[in-house]
Amino acid sequence: MSNHRGTALITGASTGIGATYADRLARRGYDLILVARNRERLDALARRITNETQRSVEVLTADLNNRADLQRVEDKLRADASITMLVNNAGVASVTPLANSDVAQMQSMIELNVTALTRLTAAVTPGFVARGSGAIINISSIAAVAPELLNGVYGGTKAFVLAFSQSLHHELGGQGIRVHVVLPGATATDLWSNAGASLEVLPKEIVMTVDDMVDAAIAGFDAGEFATVPALPDIADWEAFESARLALKPNLSHAKPAARYGF
Secondary structure (H helix, E strand, O other): OOOOOOEEEEEOOOOHHHHHHHHHHHHOOOEEEEEEOOHHHHHHHHHHHHHHHOOOEEEEEOOOOOHHHHHHHHHHHHHOOOEEEEEEOOOOOOOOOHHHOOHHHHHHHHHHHHHHHHHHHHHHHHHHHHHOOEEEEEEOOHHHOOHHHOOHHHHHHHHHHHHHHHHHHHHHHHHOEEEEEEOOOOEOOOHHHHOOOOHHHOOHHHOEOHHHHHHHHHHHHHOOOOEEOOOOOOHHHHHHHHHHHHHHHHHOOOOOOOHHHOO
16 A cells, blocks of 8 residues: 555546546545545445555535535535645536527536635645645646637636636745646546537547546646646647746736837
8 A cells, every 4th residue: 555645635526537536546545535416426436446445535425516515625625634635626518609508507617617616725725835735736628728629618717727726836836735737638528428519529539538638647747747738749838838928927017008009
């Protein structure tokens, strides 16, 4: 058994990316707190992981779109000093153009992908700061940098996750806290069917298995990457993207408008 690394709380843990993170982290020495709506799936996953790894696995049934349930998870993050990692994985997607979308569903997506993630991160951060250690893993999407690929609200929520992670990395990196953001491409999970789409219509060469996606993400975490794009062949491409963004900063705010506007 690996050395004990504390406890990882994982949202959206009953299937797909969250369940795979649970499996991998338990094998690396983490006890687990699994958060999702489906108690039956959580219990089955917890039994399997405990049997295979002998790690402690706690199940916390919660709908993060329900404020009372979300508050219970926040309270857990604040109170449990054994928690050393938060994996913000819970989220939903949409492939429907905005003009054809149900605005209530879009609001619900924002509340899960943005509001719940923000509140959970805010709940765990003070304890991590006080202890001088901890890790926050946020699951974003390639839609964060290519929002035109899918529904724009979905892309906007994932762009928030990326920007929020960048700010956290800047704020917390010097205090012993790791912030890692993962930008998966098309991954073979239930997210697609839940969004009303089928993976079958996508070219097979762009769809990654969930095992490969999570294993690549963890390898990126181990390598010290801030952002991991599992499908990206050359990390230099991401570094160039980030360098271009940072190069804008000195000229984003001046007392006068730019000369090209006639001033």
